[in-house]
Amino acid sequence: MTTRARREREKEERRRSILRAAREVFLDGDNGFHRVTVDEVAARAEVSKGTVYLYFESKxxxxxxxxxxxxxxxxxxxxxxxxxxxxxxxxxxxxxxxxxxxxxxxxxxxxxxxxxxxxxxxxxxxxxxxxxxxxxxxxxxxxxxxxxxxxxxxxxxxxxxxxxxxxxxxxxxxxxxxxxxxxxxxxxxxxxxxxxxxxxxxxxxxxxxxxxx
Amino acid sequence: MTTRARREREKEERRRSILRAAREVFLDGDNGFHRVTVDEVAARAEVSKGTVYLYFESKxxxxxxxxxxxxxxxxxxxxxxxxxxxxxxxxxxxxxxxxxxxxxxxxxxxxxxxxxxxxxxxxxxxxxxxxxxxxxxxxxxxxxxxxxxxxxxxxxxxxxxxxxxxxxxxxxxxxxxxxxxxxxxxxxxxxxxxxxxxxxxxxxxxxxxxxxx
Amino acid sequence: MTTRARREREKEERRRSILRAAREVFLDGDNGFHRVTVDEVAARAEVSKGTVYLYFESKxxxxxxxxxxxxxxxxxxxxxxxxxxxxxxxxxxxxxxxxxxxxxxxxxxxxxxxxxxxxxxxxxxxxxxxxxxxxxxxxxxxxxxxxxxxxxxxxxxxxxxxxxxxxxxxxxxxxxxxxxxxxxxxxxxxxxxxxxxxxxxxxxxxxxxxxxx
Amino acid sequence: MTTRARREREKEERRRSILRAAREVFLDGDNGFHRVTVDEVAARAEVSKGTVYLYFESKxxxxxxxxxxxxxxxxxxxxxxxxxxxxxxxxxxxxxxxxxxxxxxxxxxxxxxxxxxxxxxxxxxxxxxxxxxxxxxxxxxxxxxxxxxxxxxxxxxxxxxxxxxxxxxxxxxxxxxxxxxxxxxxxxxxxxxxxxxxxxxxxxxxxxxxxxx
DNA sequence: GATGAATGAGCGTTCATTCAT
DNA sequence: GATGAATGAACGCTCATTCAT
The missing domain is CATH 1.10.357.10 (Tetracycline Repressor, domain 2)
Structure with missing residues (x-):
């Protein structure tokens, strides 16, 4: 039960962490949003590209x-x-x-x-x-x-x-x-x-x- | 001197012609300016892609x-x-x-x-x-x-x-x-x-x- | 012994259920068998993807x-x-x-x-x-x-x-x-x-x- | 003039060479044709992937x-x-x-x-x-x-x-x-x-x- | 035994730019 | 000066498989 809850929490955290990474890439870049790359977001979030698509449908x-x-x-x-x-x-x-x-x-x-x-x-x-x-x-x-x-x-x-x-x-x-x-x-x-x-x-x-x- | 002048003039004409081609591509597309490709501009101007870069630094x-x-x-x-x-x-x-x-x-x-x-x-x-x-x-x-x-x-x-x-x-x-x-x-x-x-x-x-x- | 037998039976049932799910996916798709994905089979069988690999070696x-x-x-x-x-x-x-x-x-x-x-x-x-x-x-x-x-x-x-x-x-x-x-x-x-x-x-x-x- | 002809010939040769590379990949592989990869064809033909698309529309x-x-x-x-x-x-x-x-x-x-x-x-x-x-x-x-x-x-x-x-x-x-x-x-x-x-x-x-x- | 989150190599395709001729 | 063939990094996305829990 606790495990399940923790899982859920971790998942949400991961999700947030990817979103945060995306925000960082998005805000950091001098380039503007169209330079936001899934590769970059994944790298920044320290997850694989596949994981990004596990949490989100598309860039x-x-x-x-x-x-x-x-x-x-x-x-x-x-x-x-x-x-x-x-x-x-x-x-x-x-x-x-x-x-x-x-x-x-x-x-x-x-x-x-x-x-x-x-x-x-x-x-x-x-x-x-x-x-x-x-x-x-x-x-x-x-x-x-x-x-x-x-x-x-x-x-x-x-x-x-x-x-x-x-x-x-x-x-x-x-x-x-x-x-x-x-x-x-x-x-x-x-x-x-x-x-x-x-x-x-x-x-x-x-x-x-x-x-x- | 005359040759030089003519050369100069031809060069300017070419430059204009590329620019005109670019404008056509730019205004033609239903998709917006980010659909303008150097290939298309060169083709429309009837020059090679290299020539485009001879006259302009970048797209x-x-x-x-x-x-x-x-x-x-x-x-x-x-x-x-x-x-x-x-x-x-x-x-x-x-x-x-x-x-x-x-x-x-x-x-x-x-x-x-x-x-x-x-x-x-x-x-x-x-x-x-x-x-x-x-x-x-x-x-x-x-x-x-x-x-x-x-x-x-x-x-x-x-x-x-x-x-x-x-x-x-x-x-x-x-x-x-x-x-x-x-x-x-x-x-x-x-x-x-x-x-x-x-x-x-x-x-x-x-x-x-x-x-x- | 009885427990063991039941276990065995349940295992076989699970196996069949995955296979049935696979068949459904396989026959459903308008796209042919190469559209069968492990994800889909697992989802249809209501088991996790890992479980599929517990029962079968490969897709x-x-x-x-x-x-x-x-x-x-x-x-x-x-x-x-x-x-x-x-x-x-x-x-x-x-x-x-x-x-x-x-x-x-x-x-x-x-x-x-x-x-x-x-x-x-x-x-x-x-x-x-x-x-x-x-x-x-x-x-x-x-x-x-x-x-x-x-x-x-x-x-x-x-x-x-x-x-x-x-x-x-x-x-x-x-x-x-x-x-x-x-x-x-x-x-x-x-x-x-x-x-x-x-x-x-x-x-x-x-x-x-x-x-x- | 000769240059032009040679160019033409070389282009045709390159085209053939890519096609030959594709055939090799296609025939060699124990995998069958669906394992033919543009990357592989390009590598075999010793050209870049982009070059392949210079000569052919699609895989x-x-x-x-x-x-x-x-x-x-x-x-x-x-x-x-x-x-x-x-x-x-x-x-x-x-x-x-x-x-x-x-x-x-x-x-x-x-x-x-x-x-x-x-x-x-x-x-x-x-x-x-x-x-x-x-x-x-x-x-x-x-x-x-x-x-x-x-x-x-x-x-x-x-x-x-x-x-x-x-x-x-x-x-x-x-x-x-x-x-x-x-x-x-x-x-x-x-x-x-x-x-x-x-x-x-x-x-x-x-x-x-x-x-x- | 079961889970499902995570992986990561792989895919076909595009295009601005370079450079040998 | 002009060419155009060649490059190659970059793109978003997929999915069979693994493994810590």
Missing amino acids: ETILALLLLEGLERLLARLQEAYGAAEPLPADERLRRLGMAYFDFFAAAPEYFRLLVAMDRGRFPDAVKPEVYRQVLSASLDGLALVAQAVQQGVDEGLFRPCDVRSAAGILWATLNGSLELLEHPLRREMLGVEQETFYRAALETVIEGLARR | ETILALLLLEGLERLLARLQEAYGAAEPLPADERLRRLGMAYFDFFAAAPEYFRLLVAMDRGRFPDAVKPEVYRQVLSASLDGLALVAQAVQQGVDEGLFRPCDVRSAAGILWATLNGSLELLEHPLRREMLGVEQETFYRAALETVIEGLARR | ETILALLLLEGLERLLARLQEAYGAAEPLPADERLRRLGMAYFDFFAAAPEYFRLLVAMDRGRFPDAVKPEVYRQVLSASLDGLALVAQAVQQGVDEGLFRPCDVRSAAGILWATLNGSLELLEHPLRREMLGVEQETFYRAALETVIEGLARR | ETILALLLLEGLERLLARLQEAYGAAEPLPADERLRRLGMAYFDFFAAAPEYFRLLVAMDRGRFPDAVKPEVYRQVLSASLDGLALVAQAVQQGVDEGLFRPCDVRSAAGILWATLNGSLELLEHPLRREMLGVEQETFYRAALETVIEGLARR
């Missing part, structure tokens, strides 16, 4: 799970940032959501790349629909949170009436674009601005853009 | 030059859209710039993908810093145009005083983010909105966000 | 035993078809044997493929000589039945005197060749004939060829 | 071409054996065709295996339809030759009227079955007969079976 599945993991952590942070229990003005909620988003991806920019890459290449084909749906669903949940804040703003007369889901999407797009734009040092130099400063300004601009005059 | 360099070319065309369109000769209000200029940007990438999404990919994969290593800088410089020129329109808006009291270069960057980031966000059908579905509609709304939101109250 | 051994089983069933059918108890003319016996052979393999072409494959691939190395000999012996028994019918024909003056074992072998070769030839749709098309019609004609031709003039 | 194509080569040689031998220019009785023609067939495959039994294998596995998918058709066409030409001899026999009253194409197929099936049956030493032992003796007897039996009484 893409591993990356998708990695992403999902990230998104779930992100979502938790966003929910925390939203501060549902606190009586906050809508713009403040958006500010907090935006900065939580920033903190998350500033800490792990590769997740951001992975999120962006998810639509491309072999992903849609190689990843089980279920996993794919989970990824999309996590994204949707995050978006819903933003939309909720926008709705609050509209309801309270702070924001102009609008399609709140689109508005949420616009904020999302802006924040993504800001993260991406300044990811490269040369572009930061070009704009002569620090990433966080720029990001905050972008966030404020969109919030301002939603505001009732 | 990535070719793609970078292609992008540069594209950016230059984009810049021309932006300049046209800016309408320097016409007496236009600043917000209208931004609107025109934004839609020219949209039109360009809607017509050739591959360029957008290439632009996004530029920071990643083998590009940073395989592309000479000089070429890289040229790409950035083309971006800068575009940005300057946007900044100029913002400056006009600030000067005329339409927009709030601000760091115009940052403001231009914010608009840019938003538009890029919007293009990227909606590139994938599933995300379009998720937002329940058409790409152009969303893009326009994002553009308006940022313009609004810049406006003086 | 090839399992397949060989499967074939042996099949051949034994075939032999039973041939004996029935022979109709030892009935007073039949020799040619009729051959006809019945031939058609029983056809029916067997038409119903389970995989067995035929396996029989053909037996000499090839990893089989000769991976299968114990003993098992191999058993397979051959089963074939011999079938052959003996055919030879017996031929002998009857010779004795009764219906067939020309000949080496009856060779004659039986010739019939066997013809029937095998016919089955194999027409297994592929394209070759059926090429000959413009249906499998059973062709097979019957082949059977008759050889019977005729054995007949006294 | 299956190589094997198909090998087979085609064999079939063409076989066909030439059959035509010679048929002796169109000589005034031969139909049964003698069949005898000569049959023995030419035997000689060919006795000398290179692997070709026989390859021919049989051609219908299976990845062949139909992995081989260009054109090559596939050529293989079938070569088979058909051989069959036509046999059918022609049978027709002659029917016309001359030596053979019973019959569907000559089916009759040719029956002979073919018998000969194939005989070759296959006795390929394995253990089966030869089992029948207590030498391969050629058996084969001749089978050939005679079918000829006899076609004969008018």
